Amino acid sequence: MSRFTQNSSRNLFYGGSLFFFFVLIGLTFDTMGGLSKRDHRENITPQVAHGKRIWEANNCVGCHTIMGEGAYFAPELGNVYARRGPDFIKGWIQSQPTGVKGRRQMPQFHLTEEELDAIVAFLKWTGEINNAKWPPNVEG
Amino acid sequence: MNYSSQSVAKLYFIAAIGLFVGQILFGLILGTQYVIGDFLFPAIPFNVARMVHSNLLIVWLLFGFMGSAYFLVPEEAERELYSPLLAKILFWVFLVAGALTIVGYLSVPYATLTKITGDDLLPTMGREFLEQPTITKIGIVIVALGFLFNIGMTILKGRKTSISLVLLTGLVGLAVFFLFSFYNPENLVLDKYFWWWVVHLWVEGVWELILGAILAFILIKLTGVDREVIDKWLYVIIAMSLITGLIGTGHHFYWIGTPEYWQIWGSVFSALEPIPFFMMAVFAFNMVNKRRREHPNEVATLWALGTSIMSFLGAGVWGFLHTLAPVNYYTHGTQITAAHGHMAFYGAYVMIVLSMISYAMPLLRGKAICNGRKSQTLEKWAFWLMTISMVFITLFLTGAGILQVWLQRIAETPMSFMETQDQIAIFYWLRLISGLFFLVGLVVYIKSFFVKNDEFVPT
Numbered sequence: 001m002s003r004f005t006q007n008s009s010r011n012l013f014y015g016g017s018l019f020f021f022f023v024l025i026g027l028t029f030d031t032m033g034g035l036s037k038r039d040h041r042e043n044i045t046p047q048v049a050h051g052k053r054i055w056e057a058n059n060c061v062g063c064h065t066i067m068g069e070g071a072y073f074a075p076e077l078g079n080v081y082a083r084r085g086p087d088f089i090k091g092w093i094q095s096q097p098t099g100v101k102g103r104r105q106m107p108q109f110h111l112t113e114e115e116l117d118a119i120v121a122f123l124k125w126t127g128e129i130n131n132a133k134w135p136p137n138v139e140g
Numbered sequence: 141m142n143y144s145s146q147s148v149a150k151l152y153f154i155a156a157i158g159l160f161v162g163q164i165l166f167g168l169i170l171g172t173q174y175v176i177g178d179f180l181f182p183a184i185p186f187n188v189a190r191m192v193h194s195n196l197l198i199v200w201l202l203f204g205f206m207g208s209a210y211f212l213v214p215e216e217a218e219r220e221l222y223s224p225l226l227a228k229i230l231f232w233v234f235l236v237a238g239a240l241t242i243v244g245y246l247s248v249p250y251a252t253l254t255k256i257t258g259d260d261l262l263p264t265m266g267r268e269f270l271e272q273p274t275i276t277k278i279g280i281v282i283v284a285l286g287f288l289f290n291i292g293m294t295i296l297k298g299r300k301t302s303i304s305l306v307l308l309t310g311l312v313g314l315a316v317f318f319l320f321s322f323y324n325p326e327n328l329v330l331d332k333y334f335w336w337w338v339v340h341l342w343v344e345g346v347w348e349l350i351l352g353a354i355l356a357f358i359l360i361k362l363t364g365v366d367r368e369v370i371d372k373w374l375y376v377i378i379a380m381s382l383i384t385g386l387i388g389t390g391h392h393f394y395w396i397g398t399p400e401y402w403q404i405w406g407s408v409f410s411a412l413e414p415i416p417f418f419m420m421a422v423f424a425f426n427m428v429n430k431r432r433r434e435h436p437n438e439v440a441t442l443w444a445l446g447t448s449i450m451s452f453l454g455a456g457v458w459g460f461l462h463t464l465a466p467v468n469y470y471t472h473g474t475q476i477t478a479a480h481g482h483m484a485f486y487g488a489y490v491m492i493v494l495s496m497i498s499y500a501m502p503l504l505r506g507k508a509i510c511n512g513r514k515s516q517t518l519e520k521w522a523f524w525l526m527t528i529s530m531v532f533i534t535l536f537l538t539g540a541g542i543l544q545v546w547l548q549r550i551a552e553t554p555m556s557f558m559e560t561q562d563q564i565a566i567f568y569w570l571r572l573i574s575g576l577f578f579l580v581g582l583v584v585y586i587k588s589f590f591v592k593n594d595e596f597v598p599t
Contacts, residue, residue: 006368009375010302017382024386027405031333031398039329039397049326056266056324057259059250062187067396068473069332070268073174073186075557076473097182104177104558107185109251126328132403134395136470136549139556 038130050115051122058109065140067131073104076140081120081127083138089123090116141503143214145221150504151231152207153497157586159200159238160490164575164582166193171572175565184246191245191271197485198269199238204493205314205350206234209291209307211500212357217298222290230286237279241272263324267335270321277321284315302371303353303360306378310349317341329397340389343484344413344455348381351451351492352420358444358499359424363431373423380416388413391463395472403465410463414456417448417488424448436596437502437510439519443495446527450487458483458534470549475564476541483534486526494585501589502596512594519588525581532574540567 036042055061060077061070067078080089093116097105111119141147169189172179180189214221221227244253250266257273259265264274272280288311295304320337356374360367390406393399424445435441458480462471471477498519502511510516548560555563 004372006302006372006375009372009379013375013379013382016379017386020383020386024389027387027390027402028333031393031402034399035329035397038399039327041327044326052326052328052331053260053263056263057251057254059187059191059266059271061266061268062190062250062271063185065473066328067332069396070473071187071190072473072475072478073190100178102176102178104173104561105181105185107182107249109249129329129397131395131397132400134469134472137554139548139554139560 047121048125051118081124086120145224148227149207149211156200156203163196174568208496216301216304219298222293307353313346332396344385359427362435364433384412417452417456421448439516440499447491454483454487474541479537486530514594515591522585529578536571540564
């Protein structure tokens with residue numbers, strides 16, 4: 001340890017961090033290059049983009065997860081299109097809150113028919129991203 | 141306190157503790173909603189309480205970091221703060237902006253908030269932890285720039301130590317990576333990829349530099365060990381943090397549509413992420429064992445040792461538990477993640493801020509060197525109450541998570557999400573009870589600031 005001076009430790013920090021930061025940048029460039037094959041971005045229609053805005057404007061991620069990220073209070077929605085289908089999703093959002101005593105409640109968001117279709121389009125697109133077959137089963 | 145301008149830190153610490161109380165109260169609301177689903181509905185829906193809980197955490201930790209910097213940097217630079225006035229102005233700007241944002245969350249539906257704050261002009265809202273209105277985000281950037289200018293000028297014009305330079309590097313990184321919060325593409329995969337450049341590169345990256353610098357500062361003060369020794373440890377620890385943590389970002393890129401090689405990069409590097417935390421624990425205990433003075437602020441030493449152990453457990457061990465891709469395939473997005481998140485944030489960032497407050501606050505309040513015996517005893521009680529409660533919160537959430545993974549994802553006939561939640565309710569009840577004990581600890585903590593006639597008497 002005696003030959004390992006303060007300078008060596010400082011160099012380890014600056015050199016090591018910088019090196020791995022560039023590795024991260026390199027991997028990021030590679031990821032960006034190949035991403036379009038997996039995210040099927042050609043299918044991001046204005047409706048899908050609108051759906052993402054509605055998703056965000058109502059803070060859906062405050063209760064639900066999407067591809068596993070978000071809050072763990074309500075079901076995963078990255079695969080909800082496959083689990084429930086479009087009509088159920090729209091009907092469910094419209095009928096909230098259930099008002100069942102003691103049960104978790106989802107607010108009423110007063111979405112228009114057009115907005116409901118957009119959110120469904122967004123969830124359908126999300127479900128078709130190639131994300132290494134996650135979640136393990138349809139229950140999410 | 142050696143420089144009068146350090147006193148601005150007091151404002152920041154008081155605000156931090158106040159917001160901490162708010163965070164815990166909203167945590168208890170959330171814990172209750174997990175078992176009594178319609179509790180406070182529709183006044184405070186779960187998502188609103190969660191925004192308040194997590195945003196208050198971030199804001200009070202930022203207050204804590206800034207207060208720590210305002211206390212630490214003049215002492216390291218051996219000169220007064222460049223501009224105490226700027227520090228005070230930015231304090232009020234940040235506090236008012238933060239308070240208005242929380243009021244916004246609580247008083248109108250989130251969709252209304254996005255509308256009245258003009259989110260459509262530059263959509264950044266509605267993403268986890270980055271729920272703040274765009275205008276608040278701009279305010280955060282302005283406050284951060286002013287703060288960095290103030291701290292940077294102080295360091296530039298004074299003595300430059302490893303500790304202040306590492307702290308500054310961490311704080312600059314914090315500001316720089318926050319800029320990614322303004323990037324919100326229509327493509328969800330891209331959105332998620334760069335969202336992690338804020339969230340992961342903060343808490344598993346540059347924040348660890350801030351943590352390391354504050355811990356090193358406190359250990360120098362408390363133990364009197366040579367700066368050369370401490371500096372060497374500090375550099376090696378933060379080197380390991382970034383060497384493992386930067387590519388460790390990959391553990392978030394397993395299941396969001398990014399290439400599958402991330403499963404290997406992420407698993408290998410994030411499996412190494414406990415190393416810097418382990419070193420930090422060895423460091424803290426070593427320095428205290430080799431102490432050259434008996435500092436009478438025993439409780440500050442307790443916090444400093446505590447943060448080194450609890451961050452190793454919460455960030456290191458509980459992180460490792462679910463970080464390997466084949467494990468994470470099953471645990472991703474379950475209560476296991478919540479368990480890890482709670483103990484890691486408490487162990488690493490809550491406890492380091494409380495360590496700093498414990499060391500600095502007596503000096504800021506004009507006491508000779510530390511609080512009296514009664515006050516320290518109370519604070520030690522608070523330490524154990526909060527820490528043990530957090531251990532139980534983590535254990536119960538881990539139990540909930542394991543059962544959740546089994547019932548919902550592994551069992552032959554998987555249950556639905558809500559059926560599973562019903563099955564694991566007992567763990568949520570136990571977590572809520574632990575949370576109440578945490579609140580008791582917090583009340584004791586605050587009480588420890590108000591002990592009368594309790595000056596420290598050297599023996």
